[in-house]
């Protein structure tokens with residue numbers, strides 16, 4: 585899908601980047617599940633660089649306590665739906681791309697419809713229970729997802745695409761007792777959301793997943809990155825099942 589004259593000017597600097605595949609990017613479709621601290625950041629960067637089709641999914645409305653980290657929203661947005669607001673902001677920043685709004689939660693019931701045609705899912709969720717549901721959807725529909733999570737001074741990142749990789753349930757099968765609310769300051773989801781967007785771009789343009797079967801942990805208190813490797817678990821309740829027969833990405 586060739587770029588227009590205005591797109592060539594808009595994307596001038598990134599077109600200089602080695603291995604940058606502008607046409608694949610323009611043809612890509614990404615679902616961002618949750619557009620808060622993590623998903624708001626990854627969606628903002630994916631929109632700015634010109635991922636051609638973004639689908640933003642969030643059933644929440646903006647609250648005052650979101651504004652310490654969810655920088656797509658303003659004080660005047662309190663009480664308004666996040667997905668539609670995020671789409672409006674990102675469209676204003678880059679009117680060249682298509683953005684779809686889903687003001688609903690991703691569930692196993694609506695998953696086929698919500699993920700239709702998507703190459704990739706970005707996890708912008710805020711609890712492990714919903715991430716395990718997203719992991720089921722990702723496996724059942726053969727769409728890889730980029731996991732991101734934060735808590736206090738630690739952030740995590742991984743890429744799940746079984747059977748090429750393990751799935752989230754291989755690594756963390758149990759429901760976790762997430763602290764409610766999660767302790768978080770804005771810069772950390774900013775770091776992890778940016779890493780999710782960076783990894784997404786690498787995958788969308790090259791098909792490469794540089795952190796296969798690895799969990800990248802960012803320790804913000806010591807400014808250290810740590811990589812923990814893991815393997816698929818044969819008895820996994822999700823990807824240990826029969827592999828769906830559809831084409832895998």
Ligand SMILES: [Zn+2]
Pocket residue numbers: 746750751752753754755816817820821822823824
């Ligand atoms: Zn698994």
